[in-house]
Amino acid sequence: MAFILSDFPFLAGFHVARASLRDVYVMGSRPLALLSDIHVADDGDVAKIFDHVAGITAVSELTDVPLVTGSTLRIGGDMVIGDRMTGGVGAVGVASAMTARERADIGDVILMTEGAGGGTISTTALYYGMHDVVNETINIKFLQACEALLEKDLDKKVHAMTDVTNGGVRGDAREISRTAGVKLVFEEENMRGLVNPRVLGMLESLNIDYLGVSLDSLLLIVPPEHEQEILETVQNAGVDIATVGYVEKGQGAELVIDGQRRDFTPRFRESAYTPIKKMVGDTTPDDFEAMCKAIDRAAEEAISKKRHIVEMLGKQ
Numbered sequence: 454m455a456f457i458l459s460d461f462p463f464l465a466g467f468h469v470a471r472a473s474l475r476d477v478y479v480m481g482s483r484p485l486a487l488l489s490d491i492h493v494a495d496d497g498d499v500a501k502i503f504d505h506v507a508g509i510t511a512v513s514e515l516t517d518v519p520l521v522t523g524s525t526l527r528i529g530g531d532m533v534i535g536d537r538m539t540g541g542v543g544a545v546g547v548a549s550a551m552t553a554r555e556r557a558d559i560g561d562v563i564l565m566t567e568g569a570g571g572g573t574i575s576t577t578a579l580y581y582g583m584h585d586v587v588n589e590t591i592n593i594k595f596l597q598a599c600e601a602l603l604e605k606d607l608d609k610k611v612h613a614m615t616d617v618t619n620g621g622v623r624g625d626a627r628e629i630s631r632t633a634g635v636k637l638v639f640e641e642e643n644m645r646g647l648v649n650p651r652v653l654g655m656l657e658s659l660n661i662d663y664l665g666v667s668l669d670s671l672l673l674i675v676p677p678e679h680e681q682e683i684l685e686t687v688q689n690a691g692v693d694i695a696t697v698g699y700v701e702k703g704q705g706a707e708l709v710i711d712g713q714r715r716d717f718t719p720r721f722r723e724s725a726y727t728p729i730k731k732m733v734g735d736t737t738p739d740d741f742e743a744m745c746k747a748i749d750r751a752a753e754e755a756i757s758k759k760r761h762i763v764e765m766l767g768k769q
Contacts (some may be wrong), residue, residue, distance in 0.1 A: 466508025482548035489523030568670030626706035636703030
């Protein structure tokens with residue numbers, strides 16, 4: 454939960470609940486239940502808890518996915534002074550087949566639905582006093598598009614599904630390319646047309662790269678023979694969608710602007726959408742390689758600890 458959304462708990466609850474359902478849907482799964490975990494600081498306002506749960510249950514009622522359990526705790530066991538609230542929402546679903554990113558194949562086409570963002574865009578709008586933009590983020594179009602695909606079993610004809618969230622399209626493109634061993638080519642003009650006009654206007658007025666932030670769009674990689682059926686199904690659900698690129702042999706990702714191919718490599722961080730993030734910047738630090746090695750080492754040590762405990766307790 455972004456810090457500023459701590460003061461807008463309904464928004465926080467709505468967007469985090471919607472995000473948890475997105476994560477289930479993009480795996481080709483149908484969500485069954487939601488769960489909530491809320492933490493409040495020492496002077497936290499109880500009313501924030503009610504608002505947060507109201508945001509969650511708004512999504513729950515609109516999608517017929519029940520909120521079945523949850524917990525509310527003090528941050529740090531009464532040791533954190535202040536009124537901040539934080540927490541998360543989880544979702545559980547079932548799937549008969551998974552839409553793994555590694556299935557993207559040469560010759561596939563890339564489809565994308567309209568997007569107006571969620572928590573990231575709301576945070577940006579609130580920081581810069583563009584409160585009217587927040588209203589654009591209050592929708593469940595992503596979920597409606599996914600449900601329409603599942604209803605017709607079209608998820609089984611999709612090679613890869615993902616949500617355009619942290620890191621934006623730039624981040625998703627690199628991850629899919631790396632996982633599937635293919636090159637992704639995107640048409641910038643087609644993607645631009647799918648971004649909510651008011652959201653796009655805000656981002657451009659603030660010099661924020663819209664391709665590097667969370668747009669809450671659905672990205673689909675599908676065989677060309679299923680392209681039209683999927684486009685029509687999503688459009689009939691009331692959600693705008695278009696073909697924005699294709700998959701070819703190679704590595705990495707490219708962006709086509711005015712007929713010219715350009716590198717589409719993600720920056721070190723997602724687009725800076727708050728004043729503090731702008732100050733920190735998105736350039737790669739000099740010790741990047743050393744940090745990568747340190748992270749790998751930490752992961753290996755954590756796995757080693759887990760194996761040690763499992764082995765120790767397994768002998769009891």
